[in-house]
Amino acid sequence: MFKSNCVKKLRFVILFIVLLVCIISGCSINFLKNDDSSYSKDDYPVNIQGTKINTQPSKVIVLSDSLADVVVSLGYEDQLIAKTEECDQSEIKLLENVGSKNNISIEKIKEINPDLIIDSGNLNDSQIQDLKNININVMNFDMAKNRVELEELYSELGSIFAGAKTGYNKGLKVINNIMLTLDDINRIIPTTDSSITACYIYEDGSFATGNMMSGKLIKLAGMLNIGEGDEDGEIDTEILNISNPDYIFYSNKYDINEIKGKIGLVEAVKNNNLYEMEDNLMLRQGESMIDAVSFMVEKVFPELAKNNSSSNYEEKNNSSTDVIEASNELPMSLSKNLVFGDANDSVLQMEKRLDELNYMPTKPNGTFDDKTVRAIKDFQFINNMVTTGQADENTLRILFSDYAIVRPDPARTK
Numbered sequence: 001m002f003k004s005n006c007v008k009k010l011r012f013v014i015l016f017i018v019l020l021v022c023i024i025s026g027c028s029i030n031f032l033k034n035d036d037s038s039y040s041k042d043d044y045p046v047n048i049q050g051t052k053i054n055t056q057p058s059k060v061i062v063l064s065d066s067l068a069d070v071v072v073s074l075g076y077e078d079q080l081i082a083k084t085e086e087c088d089q090s091e092i093k094l095l096e097n098v099g100s101k102n103n104i105s106i107e108k109i110k111e112i113n114p115d116l117i118i119d120s121g122n123l124n125d126s127q128i129q130d131l132k133n134i135n136i137n138v139m140n141f142d143m144a145k146n147r148v149e150l151e152e153l154y155s156e157l158g159s160i161f162a163g164a165k166t167g168y169n170k171g172l173k174v175i176n177n178i179m180l181t182l183d184d185i186n187r188i189i190p191t192t193d194s195s196i197t198a199c200y201i202y203e204d205g206s207f208a209t210g211n212m213m214s215g216k217l218i219k220l221a222g223m224l225n226i227g228e229g230d231e232d233g234e235i236d237t238e239i240l241n242i243s244n245p246d247y248i249f250y251s252n253k254y255d256i257n258e259i260k261g262k263i264g265l266v267e268a269v270k271n272n273n274l275y276e277m278e279d280n281l282m283l284r285q286g287e288s289m290i291d292a293v294s295f296m297v298e299k300v301f302p303e304l305a306k307n308n309s310s311s312n313y314e315e316k317n318n319s320s321t322d323v324i325e326a327s328n329e330l331p332m333s334l335s336k337n338l339v340f341g342d343a344n345d346s347v348l349q350m351e352k353r354l355d356e357l358n359y360m361p362t363k364p365n366g367t368f369d370d371k372t373v374r375a376i377k378d379f380q381f382i383n384n385m386v387t388t389g390q391a392d393e394n395t396l397r398i399l400f401s402d403y404a405i406v407r408p409d410p411a412r413t414k
Contacts, residue, residue, distance in 0.1 A: 043163020048156050051137050056163065057115035062087060063104060064120035067141060069286030070154060071118075072370075074174050075362065076161035082112050084122070088280075090370055106130060116160070144213050144285055150175050153285070173413060177361060180409035181290050181378060182220050188382070189222035189301060196300060197245045198223040198268075199235070200282055203253035206233030214282045217289060221296035223247065237263060246271075247300055251279040275299050287374055294377070294387055304384060330396055338391040342368040350391060353399055354379060358407035375411065382407060 045054045059081040062068045068087035071077055077089075082096040084104065096112070099105040101122045109117070109131065117123075117131065117138045128138045141157070144150040151172060158171025198218055200208035208214035209227040218225040226243035227235050240263050248268040250256055256274055268274055281292035297304060330336065335346040343366055351364030351372060359375040373389040380387045383398055383405050398404055 043166050046159050046164040046167075048160055049139055051139055053116070053160060057160065059112070059114045059116075060161070061098060061109060061112065061114045061117045062092075062119075063098070063101060063117060063122045064141075065089075065101075065280065066143060066284045066286070067118050067120060067157070068092060069280075069284035069288050070157055071161070071286075073178065073286035074154065074158055074161065074171060076158075079161055081114055082109075109136070110134065118157070118160070145211055146213060146216065147179060150179070150213065150285065174361075177409075177411055178287060178290060181411070182217075182293055184378075184382060184407065184409060185290075185293055185297060186220045186222065188304065189297065190303070195224045196222065196247070197226050197243060198247040198249065198296070198300070199226045199240070199243075199245050200277075201248065201250040201254050201256075201259065202233065202282070203251045203279055205254065205258065207235040208282060209233055209235065213285060213289075214292075217282065217292050218249075218296065221293045221300065223296070223300060241266060247273045247275065247296075249275050249277050249282075249296060249299075251282070252276045253279045273299075290374070290378075294381055298387065304381075330393075330400055334396065334400075336393045336396065338368060338396070340368050340373065347372070350396065350399070351375070357399075357404055358410035361411040363412075378407065378411065379404070 044056060045052050047053075056079075058079055060079050061082045062071060062080055063084050065084070065086040065088070068080070068083060068089055071080060072089050072091050077091045080092055080095060082098050083092055085097050085100045087093075087095075096108075098108045098112070104122060104127070106127055114136060117136060119138055119140050120142065121140055123131075123138055131138055139160070141153060144153045154171035154175040155168045156171070158167035158169075158174075161167050162170060198221075200214060200218060202208070207227045207230070208218060208225065209230040209232060210225065211231045212233065215225045215227055219228075223246075226240065226245050230239075237259070240259075244266045246267045248256075248266075256276070260269060263269065275296075277292070277295055281288050281295060331349065333345065334349055335344070338347055338350060345366065347368045348364055348366035351360055351366065354360045354372075354375045355364050357379065359379045360371070361374060362371045368391070376391060376395065377387045377389045379385075379399060380389075380395060385395065385398070388395075
């Protein structure tokens, strides 16, 4: 009995010493802290753009809607505490605003006292110095112009939010998955005998040119960008007339009538191939790039967007009576009315099926959120359906059929 008590006391002393050492050294104890994060002890400190970040930031202000798009794509939106009005992504729309990008409230920022600010040049040097004087660092990131710069942007932002190893690798994985999706879309575009030409006009009348990522999105959508040989958004309207684009895409904030009189009867105007796009699609460099390419492809190649899945499905099913019976029925436990915001077993079942077919960018969690919408849109596009992002009965029927097309490049590493 005495020996048993001594052993118990000895174990307690050892455990106490271990706990004390861990507390003093700052290490984490998994059985005391329910933390399933995969952060490495080598993640921090991290040096980005000459700024040393010692610990993972939990209070970050984002002043650029494009950077906000990237942060959301990375899945680190929980670490954002405030934003500018232009950052209207659904995941962060309820965050506190610090003004618009053209009228940022420095006083509001000081009240919030963030760990860090990420920006794309909206603050001037005087404002940055003012914030730096009270130990608030501002980090500026330019718009990426190509895939290499996108990888750099994502890996740097990932490193800020989750460290030099975990965040860096996550950043590369996320942007590679986005680019794989864009490549998937590009691969199914039909070949044509002659090049299809197009251009994109921004709100201020500038164009998507060859040294801009938006110019490359036009190419990924299967068209030749007439601004390929130009730089920094500048295209002469005379060149526009000579180039005679087949399609003109433009920002919903741009008045297309301003240019109609200047470019004459080019093919796009003559055939009414003028398409207004949400301004954000060509200005943001998160998953919005996928939406931008999908939009252009659906307008130029309507045969890909045509909802012909039902006829294809029935045609394939006609080859086997057994397959018809098995494939036409949805799982009995699955609700036929799944909508954005739902959180239930039916959503989880749908997400697991999407994940099985390589479409889910994140692990299924049973919540119909933006990641689920992204997966459904990718599934609909690759399976020749209208890309609504809605889980209507027809989409679910094809999703759970034997003829659902597996995404060639998985949306995430499993």
